[in-house]
Amino acid sequence: MQYLRHSAAALFLFGIPFCANAEPLTVEIVKDLFSEAQLVSNPVEVECTLSGGAQTTCIQITVVPAPTTYEAGPWCPTNVKDGPESSGIWFYDGEVVDADGAFFSQLAMLYEDDNWQVVDPETGDVRYTATAEACAAAARPDVAEEYQNSCVQCLIEYIDGDLTVTYSIPVEPVASEAPADVRRTSVGVAFNGIRIDGPAPLEAILGAYTIATFDDCGGHVNLPVGYHYHAVTDCLAHSHEEDSAQVEGHASVVGLALDGHFIATHLNTDGSAPDDLDACYGHSTSDLGYHYHAGKPGSNQNLGCLTAQAGCSQGEEGETCDATARPPRP
Ligand SMILES: [Zn+2]
Ligand SMILES: [Zn+2]
Structure with missing residues (x-):
């Protein structure tokens, strides 16, 4: 996955610590991060109302919900002999x-x-x-x-060939009174434009x-x-060998949560899991600020909750995001 390497390098060149919380998202950063997503048009800044009622600025992106960097599937075997x-x-x-x-x-x-x-x-x-x-x-x-x-x-x-999905994500996380339950909602979007979903209803x-x-x-x-994803796997991780200097052994950052925090893969490059995650699966590091680590593949839980107020993961391109007005699903 070349794109992450490039975006990380580019952000560092301009002196912006990659994914640091202190830096608000901009159209340029989002365009760069999502360069391998099927964006329907350029990301735009919009006014938005977050799940806790905060009125703020969001970046809105509209994507075609299918991957471009690999072929999805296979899913079902057709015979017991299929491996x-x-x-x-x-x-x-x-x-x-x-x-x-x-x-x-x-x-x-x-x-x-x-x-x-x-x-x-x-x-x-x-x-x-x-x-x-x-x-x-x-x-x-x-x-x-x-x-x-x-x-x-x-x-x-x-x-449907015309199906698109629109996300409105705050340029800076806004604290919420209580962490938001994510059992029945999508939790974010991967940089390849694919929805990172809440648990599948097993x-x-x-x-x-x-x-x-x-x-x-x-x-x-x-x-x-x-x-959409019910697990964050190594499919989303970039090569650790070539850019380990940038993330210093930290898990790959692979997407954006609906509250504007970044989402990294479950494990660090040495195979260890961070041991200081909160109930939402987030923690802060000096390099990355506050961010999440996706749950273990197989746990059916990509995030534990959202720490900050969520933006929107539905609606049409250009539609105003009011996260207080919508049911959380889909
Ligand atoms: Zn599903
Ligand atoms: Zn971390």
Whole structure:
């Protein structure tokens, strides 16, 4: 991932400590950070109302919710013989597991429920949503009976070609009275333009005897919001070897939370997890100021909460962000 390296280097050249909290976001910085996102137009400064009622300045960006630096997928195996290279991942017991054919053949045992029948016992075929229609019917809370017991996948090409997602993020974080719950909201946006989401509703998904697999980058598609992440994986990290001098062994900074703080990957470059994170998964360092570390892939929790007031993760390009007026979802 070249872009992060370049943006980090560029910011340092101008004497701006990369991602430091003290420096407000500008259109130029955001343009640079999001250079590999599918931006629909240039970022703009707008007036916005944050979740706690603060009126401030936000940077608004509008993106196409599909990745450009890699091909999304695969998600569902089609037969029990399919290995991990032709399937995605799933979160089981707080860990990332390969959602390959072998995994699907063991669902009844793993979830201790014989109603799991995703695999045809005669042919070994894995039932999956093979059309846009099936994806739309299955990737929702109230899964129609005929799509239960399926691996749910929605392909990138099922997304409406005109779908865009608009984010309005404060140029400087504004303190909130209490940390905001993120269990049912998106938490931010990765620098590649992809939504970093709140937890996937695993109970509802499993309750319908479906597995809505993620690809190896932790992403899957639903039709209203496009491709989005339920895990922050190394797919988003830049090469540590070449720029370790800039981040000094610190985890890669990979995106912006809706409250204007930066989000880094879970682990530092030496494989250690920071041990001083608060309930929101944030901490302060002298180089980076206050920032978050995404939760462990498999934990189904990208952030614990938002420390500061959130901007908006929905609406149309040019629409005024009033985060007090909207339900938090999607
Ligand atoms: Zn999802
Ligand atoms: Zn850190």
